[in-house]
Amino acid sequence: MTVDAHPDTEIPDPRDFGLAVVAEEDLSDEALALVQEVRALVDTVAHTRAGADDLAAARAAVAEARARLDGPRHDVGTMVRHSFPDGRVEWGTLTNAVAGPTNPLAMPLRLERAEDGDLRGTTVLNGVYQGPPGLVHGGWLAAVLDQALGSAANAAGMPGLTANLDVNYRRPTPLNTPVEVSARVTGTERRKVFVAAEIRHNGEVTAEGTAIMVRIGLPGDSGS
Numbered sequence: 001m002t003v004d005a006h007p008d009t010e011i012p013d014p015r016d017f018g019l020a021v022v023a024e025e026d027l028s029d030e031a032l033a034l035v036q037e038v039r040a041l042v043d044t045v046a047h048t049r050a051g052a053d054d055l056a057a058a059r060a061a062v063a064e065a066r067a068r069l070d071g072p073r074h075d076v077g078t079m080v081r082h083s084f085p086d087g088r089v090e091w092g093t094l095t096n097a098v099a100g101p102t103n104p105l106a107m108p109l110r111l112e113r114a115e116d117g118d119l120r121g122t123t124v125l126n127g128v129y130q131g132p133p134g135l136v137h138g139g140w141l142a143a144v145l146d147q148a149l150g151s152a153a154n155a156a157g158m159p160g161l162t163a164n165l166d167v168n169y170r171r172p173t174p175l176n177t178p179v180e181v182s183a184r185v186t187g188t189e190r191r192k193v194f195v196a197a198e199i200r201h202n203g204e205v206t207a208e209g210t211a212i213m214v215r216i217g218l219p220g221d222s223g224s
């Protein structure tokens with residue numbers, strides 16, 4: 001097994017797979033503000049103790065908003081292009097459940113490369129992601145780790161699918177407070193990319209995971 005994280009093939013371009021692409025900078029401020037409002041709405045709806053009149057009025061308002069937006073849609077599978085100042089480009093899925101910029105269900109998680117080469121980011125999981133009382137659901141922690149692990153392979157130029165995910169929960173992860181996420185490639189073997197990630201609260205690891213990502217083949221790629 002090598003620990004060389006450099007790709008030996010070109011980074012796939014989603015258009016070669018017939019997928020639609022939008023540039024992150026082309027997402028409108030209005031769209032992103034709406035996503036944020038709906039994200040807050042979901043948390044409010046999940047916890048509200050409002051009375052019947054307010055609930056009925058809110059339902060009507062939400063139904064009206066939904067009808068107003070019921071028009072042209074992005075295709076499922078649309079990819080978003082993130083361009084870095086140094087010319088590097090990364091792709092993600094527009095409505096990714098953890099990191100999709102237009103998905104109100106996404107926390108969201110934004111990861112950037114730190115000086116030590118790890119991907120790092122901070123996110124807050126609100127009460128929508130609750131499992132045990134006051135704590136984040138383990139399935140969502142696994143989703144956050146999976147995303148970070150996949151992003152580490154992706155950022156190293158080796159995008160792939162998760163073949164195996166191994167998660168350990170070390171401490172309870174609290175809701176509604178910033179948690180730090182970090183991830184890195186630890187090795188490669190043929191199409192397999194070995195990755196490791198952690199979630200920390202106040203510097204203490206609450207959950208950690210490793211995964212084997214299997215690199216997607218490029219059209220015409222031997223895959224070796």
Ligand SMILES: CCCCCCCC/C=C\CCCCCCCC(=O)SCCNC(=O)CCNC(=O)[C@H](O)C(C)(C)COP(=O)(O)OP(=O)(O)OC[C@H]1O[C@@H](n2cnc3c(N)ncnc32)[C@H](O)[C@@H]1OP(=O)(O)O
Pocket residue numbers: 012013014017019091092093146147148149150151154159160161162163164189190191192212214216
């Ligand atoms: C399209 C355009 C792309 C543009 C760019 C994209 C950017 C990405 C965007 C954003 C960043 C990432 C963020 C995403 C994060 C979330 C990731 C997910 O949620 S992924 C969804 C869940 N996972 C699945 O749905 C996989 C389902 N499984 C499969 O499809 C196949 O099993 C697959 C592809 C994983 C492997 O199938 P095979 O037929 O291609 O290859 P075989 O020969 O079976 O395996 C290759 C090697 O891997 C090992 N392997 C396979 N499965 C394994 C396992 N479960 N455990 C251990 N090793 C395994 C094998 O033993 C083999 O290893 P040996 O080279 O022979 O040593």
